[in-house]
Amino acid sequence: MESTDRSRSPRKAASPRRGPGGQGLAGMLATLVLGLLGTLALGPQPGVADVVRVDITLREDVLGGRPFGDAGAYEKIVGRIYFAFDPRSPANAAIVDLSRAPVNADGRVEAWSDFMVLQPKDPSRRRGIAWLEVSNRGGKASLRYFNRAGRGASDPTVSDDFGDGLLMRQGLTVIWVGWQWDVPDDDRLVRLHGPLVRNDDGSSIQGWVRSDWVVDEPVDTLALGHRGHRPYLPALPLADLHILTVRDGRDGEREVVPRESWRFVEASTGMDTGRLANITVDGGFEAGRIYELVYMGSDPRVVGLGLAAIRDIISYSKYDLDSEFPTNLGIAFGVSQTGRFLRHFLYQGFNADEGGRKVFDGMLIHTAGAGRGSFNHRFAQASRDAHRYSAFFYPTDLFPFTSRAQRDPVTGREEGLLDALDPEFRPRVMVTNTGYEYWGRAASLIHTAVDGSADVEPVPTERLYHLAGGQHFVGAFPPDSAAVVQGTTGFSGNPVDFLFTLRALSVRLVEWVGNDVMPPPTRTPSVATGTLVRPTGVAFPAIPGVELPTRAHEAYRADYGPRFHSEGIVDNEPPRLGLTFTTLVPQVDGFGNELGGIRGLELRVPVATYTPWLLRQGYPGGNGEMRDFIGATYPLPLTEGAAEAQGDGRPSLQRMYGSREAYRLRLEAAAEDLVSEGFLLAEDVPRALERALALWSWVTGGDGAP
Numbered sequence: 177m178e179s180t181d182r183s184r185s186p187r188k189a190a191s192p193r194r195g196p197g198g199q200g201l202a203g204m205l206a207t208l209v210l211g212l213l214g215t216l217a218l219g220p221q222p223g224v225a226d227v228v229r230v231d232i233t234l235r236e237d238v239l240g241g242r243p244f245g246d247a248g249a250y251e252k253i254v255g256r257i258y259f260a261f262d263p264r265s266p267a268n269a270a271i272v273d274l275s276r277a278p279v280n281a282d283g284r285v286e287a288w289s290d291f292m293v294l295q296p297k298d299p300s301r302r303r304g305i306a307w308l309e310v311s312n313r314g315g316k317a318s319l320r321y322f323n324r325a326g327r328g329a330s331d332p333t334v335s336d337d338f339g340d341g342l343l344m345r346q347g348l349t350v351i352w353v354g355w356q357w358d359v360p361d362d363d364r365l366v367r368l369h370g371p372l373v374r375n376d377d378g379s380s381i382q383g384w385v386r387s388d389w390v391v392d393e394p395v396d397t398l399a400l401g402h403r404g405h406r407p408y409l410p411a412l413p414l415a416d417l418h419i420l421t422v423r424d425g426r427d428g429e430r431e432v433v434p435r436e437s438w439r440f441v442e443a444s445t446g447m448d449t450g451r452l453a454n455i456t457v458d459g460g461f462e463a464g465r466i467y468e469l470v471y472m473g474s475d476p477r478v479v480g481l482g483l484a485a486i487r488d489i490i491s492y493s494k495y496d497l498d499s500e501f502p503t504n505l506g507i508a509f510g511v512s513q514t515g516r517f518l519r520h521f522l523y524q525g526f527n528a529d530e531g532g533r534k535v536f537d538g539m540l541i542h543t544a545g546a547g548r549g550s551f552n553h554r555f556a557q558a559s560r561d562a563h564r565y566s567a568f569f570y571p572t573d574l575f576p577f578t579s580r581a582q583r584d585p586v587t588g589r590e591e592g593l594l595d596a597l598d599p600e601f602r603p604r605v606m607v608t609n610t611g612y613e614y615w616g617r618a619a620s621l622i623h624t625a626v627d628g629s630a631d632v633e634p635v636p637t638e639r640l641y642h643l644a645g646g647q648h649f650v651g652a653f654p655p656d657s658a659a660v661v662q663g664t665t666g667f668s669g670n671p672v673d674f675l676f677t678l679r680a681l682s683v684r685l686v687e688w689v690g691n692d693v694m695p696p697p698t699r700t701p702s703v704a705t706g707t708l709v710r711p712t713g714v715a716f717p718a719i720p721g722v723e724l725p726t727r728a729h730e731a732y733r734a735d736y737g738p739r740f741h742s743e744g745i746v747d748n749e750p751p752r753l754g755l756t757f758t759t760l761v762p763q764v765d766g767f768g769n770e771l772g773g774i775r776g777l778e779l780r781v782p783v784a785t786y787t788p789w790l791l792r793q794g795y796p797g798g799n800g801e802m803r804d805f806i807g808a809t810y811p812l813p814l815t816e817g818a819a820e821a822q823g824d825g826r827p828s829l830q831r832m833y834g835s836r837e838a839y840r841l842r843l844e845a846a847a848e849d850l851v852s853e854g855f856l857l858a859e860d861v862p863r864a865l866e867r868a869l870a871l872w873s874w875v876t877g878g879d880g881a882p
Contacts, residue, residue, distance in 0.1 A: 177255075178232035180500060226484075226530055227492040229258040230500050238294065239335055244344035248301045252332070253293040253500060257353060257492075260284035261484055267530040271480035272553050272744030276373040276381070287370035287481050289354035291489070292316070293501045294332070296347055303347030305690050306493050306503040308536075310486055310514035311352050313403070313559055314365030317511050318343065318350060321542075321675060322682050330364040342679060346686055349501050353489045355482035355517075356558045358406035368482055372475045382411045384749040385473035385555045390566050391461045392795055397441060397454045398461060400469070402559040402567070407453050408473035413440040418471040420455070422462075424797060426565060430468065433457060464796030466568075470749045473555055480552030480744075482517075483526045490536060491529040505689055507538040508603075509682075512648065513561065515544030516572065520551045523576075525596030527603060538689035539605045540682060543648055545617020546731060547572045553744035564616055564729045565792065565801040569750055571740070573731030575757070577621035579605075579635045584626055586733060586755055594635065605638040606685050606695065610646030610674060611762060611770050611788025614701075616802060618731045620708060620760040623700055628710070628758030631702045641681065642700045642773025643674040644762065645786040647807035650675055653867070654874045655809050662793045663721035665822075670807035671871075672778045672786045676864050680857045696854040701762040701772025708760045708772065717768050717785075718825035719810050725789050725802050730756040767812070767826050774855050777868045780846040781839065783829060783875045785810040811875040814882040829875070829882035836872055836879055843868050 238250035262284050263274045277285040296302045309318045319329035323339030332338055343350055354366035375381055385408045389398050400407035410418060420438050421430035443453035461467060490506040493499050510518040518541050521527065527535045549572050550556040562572040575584055581592030594602055613619035623632050623640055634640050647670040655667035687693035701707035716724045733754035737747025762770040768785035769775075778786060788807040792798045813819035815830040833839040843865055850856035856864060876882050 178235065180230040180498060226259055226261060226488040227257060227496070228260045231256045231258070232500065237297065238332070239338065241297075242335075244296075244341045246301065247296045247303070247344055247347035249297045250294050250344055251297040253291075253295070255291060256288050257291050257489065258286070258288045259481075259485060259488055260286050261481065262530060265530045267487075267526075267528060267532075268484060270524045270526075270552065271478065271484060272556075273373045273476065273478050274480065276375075277371045277478050285371060285478070285481070287368060287485065289368045289485055289489075290366040291351070291353040292366065293349065293351050294344070295349040295501050296344075299502075301347060302349060302503070303686075303690065304504040305348055305686060306351055306490060306501070306506045307343060307348040308351040308353070308486070308490055308506060308508050310355060310508060310510040310517050311366050312511050312514045313405070314354065314356060314359035314362070314367055316352050316364075316366075318509060321511070322679055324675065324679075342682070346683070348686070349493070349503050351489065351493070351501065353485060355485050357477050357479065357482070358401065358558065360404040360406070368485055370478055370481045372477050374475070380411065380474045381476055381554075382472050382474050383476065383555050384470055384746055385557075386468065386470050386570075386749045388466065388468040388568055389461075390466055390798065391463055392797075393463050394460050396460045397456045398467065399443065400453050400455070400471075402557055405557070405559045408476065408555055408557075409452060410440050411472045411474035413452050415472070418469065420457070420467065420469045423466050423468070424464070425466070426568060426798070426801065428466070433467075464798075466797075468568075468750065476555045479550075479556040479558060482558070483521055483524065483552060486517075486521065487526045487529055487535050491531070491533065494535075495529075495531070495533060505537045506535060507540065507685060507689055508536045509540045509542070510544065511542045512544065513549065513559065515541040516547040516549040516561070517551055517558075519544055519593065520548040522602075522605075523548060523593050523596060524552065525601075527597055528601045534601050534603075536603045538685050539603050540685055541605060541607045542678070543609060543613055543617070544607070545573075545609060545613035545619040546577045546621035547617060548574055553740065553746060555746065562729075563802075563804045564727075565798050566804050569732070569734060569753065571734070571736055571746075571751075573618055573621075573729075575626065575731075575733070577618075577626070577731075577757075578623065578632045579638055580632055582625060582632060584733075602635075602637050604685070604688050606641065606681055607638060608641045608643055608674075608678065608681065610643045610648060612646065612648040612805065612807060614642070614759075614761045615711075615725065615728045615789045616648070616804070618729050618757070618759045620701075621731060621757055623698075624703060624708070624758075624760060626757045628703070628760050631704055631708075634698050638698075639695055640698045640700050641677075642762065642770075643672075643677055644770040644773035644775045645779050645788060646670065646672045646674040647788050648805040651806065651809075653870070661721070661790070661808050661810075664719070664810065666719075666722065666785075666808050666810035668790055668806060668808050670786050670788060670809055672776060673864075673867060674776060676857075676860050677774050677776060677855050679860060680855050683857065684854055699772075699774050701770075703760070705772065707763045709763050711759075711761050714761060714764055716764055717766055718823060719768065719785060720822050720824060722787075722810060723791060725791060726800070728759045728761055729802075730759055732756050768810070776850070776855075777843055777846055777864055778871065780849075781842045781868065782832075783812055783839075783871050785812070785826065814876065833882075835881045836869075836876075839872055840865075840869065
């Protein structure tokens, strides 16, 4: 095992490094000058040695040394990285309970993380840009999202795990590091191993923890942790202070379940959680109901260390000459949970390290909607989110939402997402949201006034993009023929493939950060153009059996108690809910497909209606609410006669195209437009056309005329 021990070493200024497509001479000189100025101003600073040791357990050539274009062969590095955080540093002041954590002889709080790095083996071929993925619940998505790799990309080993190598061909250094302490047990996941905290007298800290469950079929036990994650264990498990309630519907009245009829029981997941991690109730849990447990937990972790770990791994990469994976610039990628993490990271000012230096130079924040999350408070559960019909009312969708400061007319608070960062520490940010996030994650709030009355212009360092028509993730194609939407000719699941757009935007972001090449302008629906409306204002066409949701996900002015904002302690569980903020959603065209964003081939040359939402149907409870994450596909009628017979208000394929050849020609023109707009890579055109033609064949049942 290789080990690099930095516990006695001062921090150093970054040296300029350049591989193919790098910064060029001017950028190199600028980096060197800034690094020297930082060294002169800050001195040797042994007090900011926050990465103290790197232990490498595996270093191997990727695919036996197969080259990835000009970047050449890659190597994979796996191991552990050890941190030491100074509780006295202003950069760490926002970390809840850090001052209560145990410290080493130097007065610093220790933690370590699993990590994996992919980098060009030849230093001269490295781009000098880190691509750090903030791992969603410990996983690895970048190779699937940007390289079109297979599912085995969580431990990339064989050729399918690297796909077409887009990230590698750009010479990027790809990094994963653990930031979340409670991820499930799985050797493929990366985790942060940090301290729990106690009172000054050594006694256990206790506080309120909440778990909730939508029960769609009868079960005997429910796990305290979310999605298999490690839970906080109950203090005094036999006491009466724990309260279990049950209700019918999201807004239903809570009924207390008698304490004598339910109990904490041992976990059955095999996780080393330490015992009472489930609950059971006499007679079992009833299908169709929502259960919510507020219990007194014990022994919280310093959850906010995850924010500092992500900060410090890039700081180590950029500013330490002894780094095992040296770079000059850093880009962060977060998807869903970790997109919200990056919004939280910015809001709490973590883009400056303990030495007062800029950390990330760019970010791609994907499918975060308007959310932040449970990433830095006492008894925080980082996996908890908030959807229309699951994981209710956690501290996710909180004001402020926009990067520009705005005033909440109800509370009088005036704030912006970036207020904690001086302008020189603000990265260049791309934000991408699908249609699902507008309906299910209140995404409109990131670019509108809180009352929905007007648009809010993005700041110059950000671009906002709506991936029109998409569900939260790209659905399977073809849709499952057995997954028919009840009462319709449509199918659950939405195959709109926005990964083509994401690949193009990733290249644009690297060029923006590394070479100052401006990316395409913001493209979102807007109040001014009438493409952003209230849910009741959506002009959805008549499709037999299809009903539009009556309400989108809403963000509340929630009260978590008097200590939440000042100390990161939740006293109100569940929170007291105040007035909602106004959620708007994209308007649609005559096919029912979303307007106002980046419309891919599926929407520019449609053969179906792609909704980013799908109502719960056939469940024992919550019918009429939206399902989490997924949408639906409703093929267009084949002929005008069929449309009239079915009462379908949409144009038919016969009327739109007449033949597969006419459809193909329209596709090719649309693909050309997308390339010129910067939303499709030229190399991806053949594959995008192939997929779109497959949609035609699926809808028509063949390759000819409808």
